[in-house]
Amino acid sequence: MPGPIQSVERAAAMLRLLAAAPGALGVVEIGHALGLATTTTHGLLRTLVDVGFVVQDEHGDYTTGPGLRELGRPRVGADDLRAHAVNWADSLAVRTGQEVRLAVLSEGRALVVHHVFRPDDSEQELQVGVSLPAHACALGKVLLAAAVLARPRGRLTGLTRRTITDPAVLRRTLAAVREQGWAVDVEELRPDRAGIAAPVRDRGGLVVGALGIEGAVDDLVDIVDARTRPRPGLVSAVRAAARSVSLGLGLRPPRAS
Numbered sequence: 001m002p003g004p005i006q007s008v009e010r011a012a013a014m015l016r017l018l019a020a021a022p023g024a025l026g027v028v029e030i031g032h033a034l035g036l037a038t039t040t041t042h043g044l045l046r047t048l049v050d051v052g053f054v055v056q057d058e059h060g061d062y063t064t065g066p067g068l069r070e071l072g073r074p075r076v077g078a079d080d081l082r083a084h085a086v087n088w089a090d091s092l093a094v095r096t097g098q099e100v101r102l103a104v105l106s107e108g109r110a111l112v113v114h115h116v117f118r119p120d121d122s123e124q125e126l127q128v129g130v131s132l133p134a135h136a137c138a139l140g141k142v143l144l145a146a147a148v149l150a151r152p153r154g155r156l157t158g159l160t161r162r163t164i165t166d167p168a169v170l171r172r173t174l175a176a177v178r179e180q181g182w183a184v185d186v187e188e189l190r191p192d193r194a195g196i197a198a199p200v201r202d203r204g205g206l207v208v209g210a211l212g213i214e215g216a217v218d219d220l221v222d223i224v225d226a227r228t229r230p231r232p233g234l235v236s237a238v239r240a241a242a243r244s245v246s247l248g249l250g251l252r253p254p255r256a257s
Contacts, residue, residue: 007044010034010036010040010044011044011047011048013034014030014034014041014044014045014048014054015048015053015054015064015068017030017033017034018030018054018062018063018064019064019068021063023061023063024057024059024061024062024063025061025062025063026060026061026062027041027042027045027060027062030045030062045062048065049062049065051067051203051204052065052066052067053065053067053068076202076208076209076249078104078111078113080249081102081104081113081114081200081208081209081245081249082102082113082114084245084248084249085102085114085200085209085211085245086114088211088241088244088245088248089102089114089116089211089241090116091241092116092211092213092237092238092241093116093117093118093119093213094119095237096213096215096234096237096238097118097119097120097215097219098118098213098214098215098219098220099115099116099117099118099124099213099214099215100114100115100116100211100212100213100241101114101115101116101127101139101211101212101213101214102114102115102200102209102210102211103132103139103140103143103197103209103210103212104143104208104209104210105134105140105143105144105147106131107131108134109131109132109133109134109140110131110132110133110134110137110139110140110143110210111129111130111131111132112127112128112129112130112131112132112139113128113209114128115127115128118215132189133157133159133189135156135163135164135170136157136159136160136163136164136185136188136189137185137188137189137195137197138182138183138184138185138195138196138197138210138212138214139183139195139197139210139212140210141173141174141177141183141185141197142177142182142183142197142198142199142207142210142212143199143207143209143210144170144174145174145175145177145178145183145199146178146199146206146207147207156170159188159189159190160187160188160189160190160191161187162186162187162188163188163189164188181198181199181239182196182197182198182235182238182239183196183197183198183210183212184196184197184221184228184230184235186217186220186221186228187217192216192217193214193215193216193217194214194215194216194217194219194220194221194228195212195213195214195215195220196212196213196220196230196234196235196238197210197211197212197213197238197242198210198211198212198235198238198239198241198242198243199242199246200242200245200246200249201246201249201251202246202249202250202251203249203250203251203252205251208249209245210242211238211241211242211245212238213234213237213238219231220234
């Protein structure tokens with residue numbers, strides 16, 4: 001079993017030191033207190049400043065930052081999320097021919113914060129501000145799968161004959177969503193409609209939203225041996241768009257091995 005990660009232990013010790021200090025501390029003071037070389041101390045401080053846990057004053061000294069007080073709150077607000085997603089959502093709508101929605105988790109439900117119409121001449125209604133039952137849509141499943149402590153509010157209401165109403169089934173479904181990195185719903189929210197969604201992550205990897213498409217069942221899924229599966233290319237298109245938004249928010253791509 002792997003042991004503790006030294007850089008994490010050092011960063012934690014540095015935060016405790018700064019939190020207990022009566023005022024800001026310099027790099028040399030921090031290094032001496034923790035027994036670290038100046039270069040190591042500076043590297044850790046630079047990273048902690050970057051994530052908002054530490055701030056540097058006009059004299060070059062350091063103290064704890066607002067990020068520590070805001071732990072548990074989303075770092076990316078809905079407006080910022082929408083601003084980064086607009087172009088990619090438009091592109092996804094064009095590429096798939098379906099409507100695109102961006103949602104965040106709010107009180108156990110999927111709150112739509114951006115909506116792009118299907119690129120056709122059909123009559124459509126803007127859904128920004130609509131709150132969807134998270135257990136019954138792909139957007140909500142993505143958000144619930146990432147929110148360890150979040151649960152749908154109240155009973156799992158059946159909206160159609162296909163809506164998941166058994167908590168055990170929902171838990172298994174969310175585990176699968178976490179494993180595969182995307183979610184699908186087929187006639188769970190509305191008859192004859194389906195959805196595919198993928199997570200949008202911030203620079204630290206936390207899921208801050210879900211981006212997805214919705215359309216007619218026949219346009220989004222195929223039925224094979226009485227089981228449904230997304231049509232080829234749609235999942236990859238949704239995941240690619242969500243990843244592009246995430247990269248815009250600062251998510252670092254994994255290093256090549």
